[in-house]
Amino acid sequence: MIHPTAIIAPGAQLDSSVRVGPFAVIGEHVSIGPGTTVGPHAVIEGRTEIGSDNQIFQFSSVGAIPQDLKFHGEDSTLKIGDRNKIREFVTIHLGTADGGGVTNVGNDNLFMAYSHVAHDCIVKDHVILANCATLAGHVEIDDYAILGGLSAVHQFARVGCHVMASGGSMIAQDVAPYSIVQGDRATTVGLNLTGLKRRGYTKEALANIKQMYKLVFRSNLKLEEAIEKIQQDFDGAAPEVAIYLSFLQKSERGLAR
Numbered sequence: 001m002i003h004p005t006a007i008i009a010p011g012a013q014l015d016s017s018v019r020v021g022p023f024a025v026i027g028e029h030v031s032i033g034p035g036t037t038v039g040p041h042a043v044i045e046g047r048t049e050i051g052s053d054n055q056i057f058q059f060s061s062v063g064a065i066p067q068d069l070k071f072h073g074e075d076s077t078l079k080i081g082d083r084n085k086i087r088e089f090v091t092i093h094l095g096t097a098d099g100g101g102v103t104n105v106g107n108d109n110l111f112m113a114y115s116h117v118a119h120d121c122i123v124k125d126h127v128i129l130a131n132c133a134t135l136a137g138h139v140e141i142d143d144y145a146i147l148g149g150l151s152a153v154h155q156f157a158r159v160g161c162h163v164m165a166s167g168g169s170m171i172a173q174d175v176a177p178y179s180i181v182q183g184d185r186a187t188t189v190g191l192n193l194t195g196l197k198r199r200g201y202t203k204e205a206l207a208n209i210k211q212m213y214k215l216v217f218r219s220n221l222k223l224e225e226a227i228e229k230i231q232q233d234f235d236g237a238a239p240e241v242a243i244y245l246s247f248l249q250k251s252e253r254g255l256a257r
Helices: 193-198 203-217 223-233 239-249
Strands: 047-050 061-064 077-080 091-093 102-105 179-182 187-191
Touching (some): 047 061, 061 077, 077 091, 091 102, 187 203, 193 203, 223 239
Parallel strands (some): 047 077
């Protein structure tokens, strides 16, 4: 299952079912779980932990040191979960000491060609980064978010769950869950209702989301006032309400409004 031209460093831990293509390079601190495939000329290095059933395509670079001038060779890690598709020329980097030392990628994500995940990012589950989408350092991307081609996210910004970012979006502030954003600098232009319906959101949940969205984005309320209104008027135990409130309350960069 390992092509004879592949270079596997002593110390690398590969499950017996891992497939490695021609001229791939795997470093000594790498561990790869069952069912994962590594394509031709891919490079996996650093202290990188990769789960099961991932597809790592040709010419991708996984686990390289950060593109951060403050990085001075300290031990740091990249953790990748299960069933991710990492396409051609994707780059995913290790963490840094300033960011907790770990870059985290969850499960069932698709990283299209030339997309980039920088140091200390957190990418959760079922995320899609289209071609050339770029995450700066310390970015957080929540479940089911989709970033269109040639979009970029500023360092320390967060993108909420079920967000749709149009191609070419330049995201400089936090994007609230369930939203659609576009433009330079990206602003919120609506709700990702089609995506939410596909994910099985009920009419009641969609109604809550619409009303919360109106309070935050279509009223004259300050963000703090909108949060207080949501707390007063909505059932905080409803999952969509709890998610929305938690995201808004933790925002440090402000919302892309």
